[in-house]
Amino acid sequence: MTATEVPQAVSAVTGVRPPRRRRSWRRVWMGVLALALTGVVWQIAAVLIGDSVTLPTVPETARTFVKYLSTPYPEVQGKTLVEDALISTGRILAGFVLGTVAGLLLGASMAGVRLVRELADPLIGVMRPLPPIAFIPLLVVWFGIGEVSKVALIFFGVLPVVTIATLGALDAVPAELLHASRSLGASPVYTMLHVRLRAAVPGVITGMRIAMGGAWTSIIAAEMIAATGGVGFLILQAGNYLQTPLIFSGIAEIAVLGFAFDGLLRLLLRLADPTVRR
Template sequence: MRSRATRPGETYGVPGQGETLWLSIGSVMTFLFFWWMVTTLGWVEPLFMPSPQATVAKFFEIIDQGFTNTAFVHHVAISTARVFGAFALACAIGIPLGLAMGMSPLVRGIFDPPIEFYRPIPPLAYLPLMIIWFGIGETSKVLLIFLSIFAPVTLGARAGVRSAAIEQIHAAYSFGASRWQVMRYVILPSALPEILTSMRIGVGFGWTTLVAAEMVAATEGLGYMVLSASQFLQTSTVIMGIVVIAAIAYLFDTTMRMTEKKLVPWKGRM
């Protein structure tokens, strides 16, 4: 009996892209079914776990009426601007710095200790310092998110430099390539998979830090909405806000995966 031929990028015995999609759909549907069953049968009080239909109803209610006299779209826009503003700043500074750290022992020796020192510290630990130094305005919020994204993006770019084969670098120099040409045509393409992966990880940290950033003196944003609703035991609003944050983050992650396929189609096939 002949087995079917494997498609490009598919390993024998491993589910293909179509099978993986159906497995994911089945996993989500199973979770929703158990959520519906647990709440419908009254195994958990609605105060602690509202039903899926109550959460969906709350979602449309907030879309229609807003939250704390502010339109829901405005809350989404504010949080998205904070996260992606910090993300763009972290990439603009972190990627060149990471590449420089990977190529130069001098740059690595200067910047590696402070980055590695603050990287494992939870954002809530240095949130008070951000408030003392920069006040309770937008600067402290964006800077807190920036710091959570900056370390993984920088270290990812630094690690990506090591992906470039030394033979390719020496060959480029032997053909008369300049240092900039080696960076542009040899090192950067080799580091790009690691850079894109670190960007995906970094923006995930950014959304995680959003709630902490909006804990202090915030009057708008998804994190503020979740925290404010929790204080009044509006569990359906809390869950709805969490789902919206996860949906936006997942949409960005999917976009980054599509970008990876376009920019680095060889990733995972070598």
């Protein structure tokens, strides 16, 4: 009998599910309950206020969301919620992937080469507290309002976060693992790739999750300032015409997309680190 068949056999005999599965379902139902309570509070507040411009009701927002999934806004040269979501997602993926790869390489280089660490550490220390939004005017001057400026904004926001997460995770790898690898004849490069990086994967993915949240904040702000498409541009246009239900629809779309991306990174973490499978 394999290790994966043991819990199934125990469940079949006792009729009790493994504790991990029960906890997973409990988390799901608690999440659903939290969303339901939020919706109830929102609906009560909207009814008490009685002004859809200030706070629309939940059904009104839901109808608006469904309508503009297939209806462009603005009607002339506008885009649907789906099209704007795809535009923002494409920008996020491009900047996030480039920033993550660069952050991994830089963090690994800083952990493995003292000179690189001494040179790069002050630069990362200066970049980290700077909000990426502050670079929007400069990037527009350099690259215009096209896609390059927005991808660059995400890149500069993700890079320091992933770099610091990678460096911290690599520094936290137990020295015993490194000594064991070197004593078995592994080279410093092999030890970095197959021991330190593999052990640091959970910490790196946690940094990627933090960077993803910041990336959505940056791209929405950029789309409100210098863009002709995307969820941020849609929200700005809706705000200009006091279309509050559509504003909430855009916010809900960001929440769904952000939750989906975070869920994918959580899944990647579960696959990479068996200790979090609980």
